[in-house]
Amino acid sequence: MASITIRGVRKNYGKTQVVHGVDLDFASGEFVVILGPSGCGKSTLLRMIAGLEEISDGTIAIDGTVVNQLEPRERGCAMVFQNYALYPHMSVAQNIGYSLKVAGVPAAERTQRIQAVARTLELEHLLDRKPMALSGGQRQRVAMGRAMIREPKVFLFDEPLSNLDAKLRVQMRSEIRKLHRRLNATSVFVTHDQVEAMTLADRLVVMNGGRVEQVGTPGEIYTRPASRFVATFVGAPAMNMLEGTVELDGLSLLGGSRRLAVPRAGLPVGTKVAMGVRPEAVRLVAPGTSGALDATVDLVEELGAGRVIYVDLDGSPFSVMTSEAIHPEPGSTVWLKFSADDMHFYASETGGRLDVFKASVPEPA
Amino acid sequence: MEKRVTFSKWTIGILFAVPQLILIFTFFYWPAGQAVYWSLTLQQPWGGGNIWVGLDNFRSILANPDYWRSVSASLVFAGISTGLAMFIALVLAALTDRQLAGSWLYRVVLIWPYGIAAPALALAFRFILAPEAGFLSVVNQMWPGIWDPGLDGTDAMASIIVAFSWKYVGYNFIFFLAAFQAIPRSLIEAAAMDGSGVIRRFWDIQFPLITPTIFFLLVINITESFQDSFGIVDIMTSGGPANATNLMVYKIYSDGFKGLDYSGAAAQSIILMLLIILLTIFQFRFLERRVHYR
């Protein structure tokens, strides 16, 4: 168990900077997930913690000790790689026990610890096999075993589940969670899959373009996305965003074709904002309901338990998720309503969250 | 979809193959057949055709201690020069793989020696290693007479070994570097996370994973040391002093063209050919199995 402190960390490859100053604190025993789109610098950040990439600027400390200059083996981290990185010429047992062998642990103790790890991961019958003769899920377990056996202070995972099929991924997800509850080592898990992130994380770090956009519990990130990027990146289907302008009596949306009566709370008239609302917060209401917006149905996507209705709101795409047994025909008109509590506002220019609208009026008129 | 070129008539296909077939027959099967014929016959000293002697030529060669000295010289040469060329290339490739600055330069520079014809590089080494004026003349100044490939058989052997190895270091380097770079970076990183240092990683991960390449180069280097050594020996030592560097391939030439013993030389080339064929088959059949993981 160990805490991790990241201060002003940057990464340059030659002249290009790919991580632009990251500050993070991970508590001891916490399960942190770093979520972000491909290429945002998640792996780079993780690899800097591991010691596989040099830290161009800033410091990373594990348990209060700055590790910038330490070799990977001196940092007490274990890592599970995306492609597993199993040693192809070694058996499963040798793969799992390699770190102990390097550390000079006597053969008898080594065997015993390999057995113990194999039992936890249900790998006992595979110990003599080579990685080539294993399925994807089994390889994944071996990679986990190789990390576990060292009883590291910190577990690092770089998209370890992305090569598995959907069912196995769900299963491994809960196993990783269970394992963490048992070992209770600080874990940093990198993924681009938001479902994975939401289900695994004690705390979530959302990254974009080499910067941290938001840090919080999955609940906080879902209910109060700190930026326009987080709002649209987290949640499926993505949050609806409508461009608007602040006016004297509220908000004019979609170039003035729709109006919402929300108080402007100090924002100067003419400020450009983006109003977001999650598809699952939108209700379908009877035609002509006051404060409702009418839209034309484009497409209905059946999900089994519910369905996503994609509509056209004066030329802007908009989606609604409902569990009601409603199946509107494409081309028909539906009426949509959502409460002011479910609206999120972001500054058009910076993408930053504006909470000024929230204060009073509960319903758009 | 795979696209294939197909010929409407099989005759067109044959026509394309003919030039290659002519080359192979003219320059390999025909001379090889001639060699077999000569090795089983004896040319009469004053003409008048060949007399069939069966395996007599082989018997007399194998009974000749000079021949066995040549065989052992060849084996010493093959062993040391292959070992040297592969070891140096392996070290250079391992260092280059760690992406030291300017590694692209070694890559280009190191392949050049392989492109130089053996006699040309042999001439260069003859000057370099000359006891009276070359680089090594310095040691002779300090300890007079310690280095003289013209008189000392061991020095002569060392000279041709150095020249041959110098040529094959570049060749081996290219293959080793490719093999190292084919190892996924994440394997090395996983080993580093497992606490393994640079040297340990090399022995535990990289070395086992390049054994197919090591094996391949072993076959190539030994085979080439039996054949490609000719030009080097011819220019640098002419098989001397006192036959110390009279390798099998050079002895074929000197017995045949200098000693005019065509039958004996033919029999020797058949033996050398069989040796190389056997070596290749043996290595591929029996050793390759142990180095496969995939």
Ligand SMILES: Nc1ncnc2c1ncn2[C@@H]1O[C@H](COP(=O)(O)OP(=O)(O)O)[C@@H](O)[C@H]1O
């Ligand atoms: N060795 C490298 N040299 C140059 N650029 C790199 C290197 N490794 C990664 N990058 C760049 O850094 C950015 C972040 O990469 P990475 O951390 O792997 O992203 P991801 O979030 O998908 O894991 C990407 O734009 C990538 O192109």
Ligand SMILES: [Mg+2]
């Ligand atoms: Mg990545």
